[in-house]
Amino acid sequence: MKPIAHLLHGFIGSGKTTFARKLERELGAVRLSHDEWMVRLHGWNPPEEQFSAYRVEVERLIWDEASRVIAAGTDVILDIGFWTRESRDEARHRARSLGAAAKFYDVSCPQRTARERALKRSESPRTDSLWIDGPAYDKLIAAFEPMQDDEEFVRIDGTRQGVPIE
Numbered sequence: 001m002k003p004i005a006h007l008l009h010g011f012i013g014s015g016k017t018t019f020a021r022k023l024e025r026e027l028g029a030v031r032l033s034h035d036e037w038m039v040r041l042h043g044w045n046p047p048e049e050q051f052s053a054y055r056v057e058v059e060r061l062i063w064d065e066a067s068r069v070i071a072a073g074t075d076v077i078l079d080i081g082f083w084t085r086e087s088r089d090e091a092r093h094r095a096r097s098l099g100a101a102a103k104f105y106d107v108s109c110p111q112r113t114a115r116e117r118a119l120k121r122s123e124s125p126r127t128d129s130l131w132i133d134g135p136a137y138d139k140l141i142a143a144f145e146p147m148q149d150d151e152e153f154v155r156i157d158g159t160r161q162g163v164p165i166e
Helices: 016-027 034-042 047-071 085-097 111-121 136-143
Strands: 004-009 030-033 076-081 103-106 153-159
Touching: 004 016, 004 085, 016 030, 016 076, 016 103, 030 034, 030 047, 030 103, 034 047, 034 076, 047 076, 047 085, 076 085, 085 103
Parallel strands: 004 076, 004 103, 030 076, 103 153
Antiparallel strands: none
């Protein structure tokens, strides 16, 4: 049976990492989190002018690691967000080219809840998420593209600790 690349789509504070950890426990898959790698390599609050370059670097490293995991026949969970349709299409293609099935999850919750979560966790430094304030949250959400009807995905309720929505 071919390994599965579990690809998590969702905005900041939607519950992606909570769901990723749940999948990790349930499936025994290897979880790779963008924010955890970013914090480890560049700190909790990297400079805005360097963030884009850092993001590209971290995603490259994560895909390099994912390719090794998939080559070993193990499922992988990519907690990256995949905010744009282009990034999701690329991730599907990339996972399949590595010999894995691509399975997307759309993790969502009400925007007010996500915003509150993001701001609350930014009150003190963490190792699993980046610092974000209200203006940054509001600016970034403009770049977020929801899943489209023609994309295959499982809808996950981020307010209920990663319960699939039927």
